[in-house]
Every structure is written in structure tokens, then in C-alpha cells.
Amino acid sequence: MNSLDQLAADPRIVMRNRAALDPRGRCVVYRMRRAQRALDNPALNTAIDAANALAQPVVVFFGLLARHPQANLRHYTFMIEGLAETARKLAQRRCGFVLRACDGANSADEFARFCSEVKPSLVVCDEDPGRRDAKWKRETILYPSAPLWSVDADVIVPSILLEKEQFAARTIRPRLQRRLPGFLKPVGNPLARVPWKAERKIKSQAVSAELIGCLHIDRSVSSTDAFRGGTNAALSALRRFVRERLGNYASDRNHPEVEGTSQLSPYLHFGQIGPHTVALAIQEAAAPARDRDAFLEELIVRRELAVNFVRYNPHFKTLKSVEPWARRTIRAHAGDPRAYLYTAGQLANAETHDRLWNAAQRQMVSRGWMHGYMRMYWAKKILEWSGSAAEAYDVCVRMNDRYELDGRDxxxxxxxxxxxxxxxxxxxxxxxxxYGKIRYMSFASTSRKFASRAYIEQWSA
Structure with a gap:
């Protein structure tokens, strides 16, 4: 077995086509999507290891969608800040970086054109749990002359190894724990032995703040100064969390007024930091075991349960995704009178009778991030104040994806x-x-669990 065969045997890798290596190939291409980082990136490492085995250079391609129906100035500012840093760090690993703005409808065509220019021996992509087989098949048809490997760089245990949708944390937890010793280890950051030498005919747009001005995106949701994009900012946030808040995480994580969480979700969503980097830092921290274990439960078990849900349930954006018992109780209570009914506009503007809910909505709209405990209450109340559960689900998805920096996650x-x-x-x-048999949350019970008055005052109008 040669070195490439050994590399292909890695369980993180999914072979999307069976093409042979192109003997005319001049490089290895990594099409970066979710894992937008040069640090601890298994997909990038796979591309570099393959290129080193072939004695070829590596070039990273990023297709920036110039039009997106859901993303806005807030998302793009954060992402482009991170991509500018990633481009610099890729150069330090002797890899090229090419960015091209393209419409969503022709992004695959643009990538195929790029491949025809650089002539790859092998193409590597990072896995996206929301991509269905039909999309992968279309891409393999567009550029069929080189093997296409996708690498799961967004989780610790490759989600393909779980094979099917898991019912709950209690079912996925033992499956993850059995495999963690084999995957929860340093990822490594190899250097490309053959440096990429940019050719003048290979066009690439500069990654800068000026790039945003060329994009046809929603500018009504402004950028936020609460978060700055990039791996360096993510590492700083991680160090700050370990130093200041990890030691009380188990007790403070459900206290929105003290913000006892890591606030790493935007960086994880854009792939500016990877779960291995975070998990290993938590394992090595000098915090009490109960706090470290509580955080790792959220980072690994709960987060990878969510990835599993999106990967194996094609209806994850709608109420069709829930279990039969939930659909039955929702149907049984569909005609129940609602004490309050609010329009999507009233909800977006925090115009409800509930001061706690309004505070949570304002935090999300102004900051691009809402405390996890308040996210639960926020969505529960939308169920209570909507004409139907399906309408509530849709409103939650649209507002979450519009305002949260980690929307569409x-x-x-x-x-x-x-x-x-x-x-x-x-x-x-x-x-x-x-609610029927769906778990209930009320203003009174939720307010008693933390200093809700301080939270309301912090995010008052």
C-alpha cells in the first residue's frame, strides 16, 4: 500500500468519486468551505499530506457567494475578517490561496473553471453535513478527471461513522465515547514541501474589507463589534474562557447575566477554530473536573448530536424533522387558543409583553449572539405566541439565521x-x-433560576 492509499484509508475521508489520479495533474486543490482556517484543519492536512506524497504544491480555493438569500453584512464582515487571516497563515504553510466571488447558481462552475486552469491531480473538500448526495454528484460530474475526497473537519468523531440519525444524547454518547481515544488527539499542522507559486493568469480577489462593497448582500443587519473574525480572535476567546470562566462553568453556564459560556459558537460555525483545538485546551486546563466534563459534554456530545441531526435528517429546517410522539401532541393541541399572537415583525422588533424575551431578542439583534439558556426560552415562547408549531419553527429558523453570527449552524x-x-x-x-407534551418553560420559572432583572436591564431598549 503506497502513502496515498494509506492516507485514503483515514475514516475522516469520504471518496466522492472513483477517478484515478490525473497523470497530467500539477497540484492538489483544497476547496475550503466550512473549515475556514489554517490551524488544526484535517481537510487542509489531508491535502498537504497528499501533495507531499505526490511532490506537488497545494492551492486552496474559496468561492465567496456574491449573493446569498440569508447571509448579510454581519455574517460577511466576520467571515472576511477570518479569511484574510487564513490567507496569511496558509502562506506560512507554503500553500496558495485563491478567492473568487461568484453567484450561488454558478459557484460549482467557477470551481470547475479554476480546476481547468490549475489542473489538479486530486481535489479535497471539507464535509458539510447539510449537503446531500445529489449536490456531491453534480460536482463530481463538473470536474470528473481527478479524485474528489471530502474530509470531516468539523467534528472530532467523523459523523459518517455513526451511520444513521441518533435519537438523543443518551444514544450518541456511548458511541462517541468508544471512538474518542482514536480521534481526540492533536491534529498536527504539516508544511507543504513544494511551495505554491502563483501564476499571473490565475486570478484571485484580494481578501479585504473593500471586498464587501462588491457583494450583493443584505446590509440592513449591521456588523457587530462584539466579535471579530479570525483564528487569532478565536484563540484569544478560548484562552480568556479557560482563564476566567471555565472554573465555574458547570454552575454559571445557565446564568445569562454573567455570560459564563465560552462564546465560541461563531468561530466554530465559520470553522475559524476547530473542535480538536478547543477540546484539547479544555482537557489540559487546571479547572475542576466537573467543569471540564460539563463543557466537553456540550462541545462533543451535544454539538456532534446536532451535526448528526443535520447530516441524517433531510427535514432539519422544518417541523417534519421531529419524532412521531411530538407530531401527535402538536396535532392534538393545534387548535388551542393562544393568549398572545405576534407577527414576525413584532417579534423581530422585540414588541411583546414579555420583558425577558424582549431582552433576549435585543441581545441577538444588536450583538449577533444570544446566551444558550435564553435561546431555549426564546424559541419556546415563539411556539406559544404563533398560530401553529410549523409557523413558530419557520419564524425561529429565519430569525436565528438572520441575526445570529452562528446562524445556519x-x-x-x-x-x-x-x-x-x-x-x-x-x-x-x-x-x-x-405545548401538549413538549417541555414547557415559563417567565416565572425561568426568571427564578438566574438574576433575570439584571439581564433585562442590560438589554433594555
Whole structure:
């Protein structure tokens, strides 16, 4: 078995076609999508290792969608800040970086044109749990002359090894724990032996703030100064969390007024930091074991349960994704009267009778991030104030994806499915109006669990 065969045997790698190596190939191309980083990136490492075995250079391609129906100035500012840093760090690893803005409809065509220019022996992509087989098949048809490998760089245990959708944390936890010793280890950051030498005919757009001005995106949701994009900012946030908040994580994580969480979700969503980097830092921290274990449960078990949900459930953006027991109780209570009904516009503007909910909405709209405990309450109340559970689900998805920096993420979709449809949960009794057997949260019970008055005052109008 040669070195490339050994590399291909890595369980993180999915072979998307069976093409032979192109003997005319001049490089290895890594099409970067979700894992937008040069540090601890298994997909980038696979491309570099393959290129070193072939004695060829590596070039990274990023197709920036010039039009996107959901993304906006907030998302693009954060992403481009990170990509500018990633381009510099790739150069330090002797890899090229090419960015081209393209419409969503022709992004695959643009990548195929790029491949025809650089002539890759092998193409590597990072896995996206939301991509279905049909999309992968279309891409292999567009550029069929080189093997296409996709690498799971977004999780610790490759999601393909779980084979099917898992019912709850209790079912995925033992499966992950059995495999963690083999995967929770330093990823490594090899250098490309053959440096990429940019050719003048290979066009690439400069990654800078000026690039945003060329994009046809929604500018009504402004960027936020609460988060700056990039791996360096992510590492700083991680170090700050370990130093200041990890030691009380188990007790403080559900206290929105003290923000006892890591606030790493935007960086994880854009792939500016990887789960291996975070998990290993937590394992090595001098915090109490109960706090480290509580955080790793969220980072590994809960987060990878969400990735599993999106990968194996094609209806993850709708109420169709929930379990039969939840659909039954939702149908049984569909006609229950609602004490309050709010339009999507009223919700977006935080114009409800509930001061706590309004505070959470304002935090999300102004900062691009909402505390995880408040996200649960936020979605539960939308269920209570909407004409139907399906409408509530849709409103939650649209607002989450519009305002949150980590919108369009598996964890967000799983959280909405849990809140509205009991996903990854169980039936609760006694039955309540509107909720039925879906777990209930109230203003009174939620407010008693933390200093809600301080939180409301912090995010008052």
C-alpha cells in the first residue's frame, strides 16, 4: 500500500468519486468551505499530506457567494475578517490561496473553471453535513478527471461513522465515547514541501474589507463589534474562557447575566477554530473536573448530536424533522387558543409583553449572539405566541439565521427542533395548552433560576 492509499484509508475521508489520479495533474486543490482556517484543519492536512506524497504544491480555493438569500453584512464582515487571516497563515504553510466571488447558481462552475486552469491531480473538500448526495454528484460530474475526497473537519468523531440519525444524547454518547481515544488527539499542522507559486493568469480577489462593497448582500443587519473574525480572535476567546470562566462553568453556564459560556459558537460555525483545538485546551486546563466534563459534554456530545441531526435528517429546517410522539401532541393541541399572537415583525422588533424575551431578542439583534439558556426560552415562547408549531419553527429558523453570527449552524437547527418539537427530548407531563407534551418553560420559572432583572436591564431598549 503506497502513502496515498494509506492516507485514503483515514475514516475522516469520504471518496466522492472513483477517478484515478490525473497523470497530467500539477497540484492538489483544497476547496475550503466550512473549515475556514489554517490551524488544526484535517481537510487542509489531508491535502498537504497528499501533495507531499505526490511532490506537488497545494492551492486552496474559496468561492465567496456574491449573493446569498440569508447571509448579510454581519455574517460577511466576520467571515472576511477570518479569511484574510487564513490567507496569511496558509502562506506560512507554503500553500496558495485563491478567492473568487461568484453567484450561488454558478459557484460549482467557477470551481470547475479554476480546476481547468490549475489542473489538479486530486481535489479535497471539507464535509458539510447539510449537503446531500445529489449536490456531491453534480460536482463530481463538473470536474470528473481527478479524485474528489471530502474530509470531516468539523467534528472530532467523523459523523459518517455513526451511520444513521441518533435519537438523543443518551444514544450518541456511548458511541462517541468508544471512538474518542482514536480521534481526540492533536491534529498536527504539516508544511507543504513544494511551495505554491502563483501564476499571473490565475486570478484571485484580494481578501479585504473593500471586498464587501462588491457583494450583493443584505446590509440592513449591521456588523457587530462584539466579535471579530479570525483564528487569532478565536484563540484569544478560548484562552480568556479557560482563564476566567471555565472554573465555574458547570454552575454559571445557565446564568445569562454573567455570560459564563465560552462564546465560541461563531468561530466554530465559520470553522475559524476547530473542535480538536478547543477540546484539547479544555482537557489540559487546571479547572475542576466537573467543569471540564460539563463543557466537553456540550462541545462533543451535544454539538456532534446536532451535526448528526443535520447530516441524517433531510427535514432539519422544518417541523417534519421531529419524532412521531411530538407530531401527535402538536396535532392534538393545534387548535388551542393562544393568549398572545405576534407577527414576525413584532417579534423581530422585540414588541411583546414579555420583558425577558424582549431582552433576549435585543441581545441577538444588536450583538449577533444570544446566551444558550435564553435561546431555549426564546424559541419556546415563539411556539406559544404563533398560530401553529410549523409557523413558530419557520419564524425561529429565519430569525436565528438572520441575526445570529452562528446562524445556519447544526446546533441552531437542533436547538429549534428541541424547543418547538421535542427533538432529542422526551414527552413531558402533565399536558399543557399549546405545548401538549413538549417541555414547557415559563417567565416565572425561568426568571427564578438566574438574576433575570439584571439581564433585562442590560438589554433594555
Amino acid at each position: 447544526p446546533s441552531g437547527y437542533a436547538g429549534i427542533a428541541w424547543a418547538i418539537g421535542g427533538k432529542h427530548d422526551r414527552a413531558w407531563g402533565p399536558e399543557r395548552p399549546v
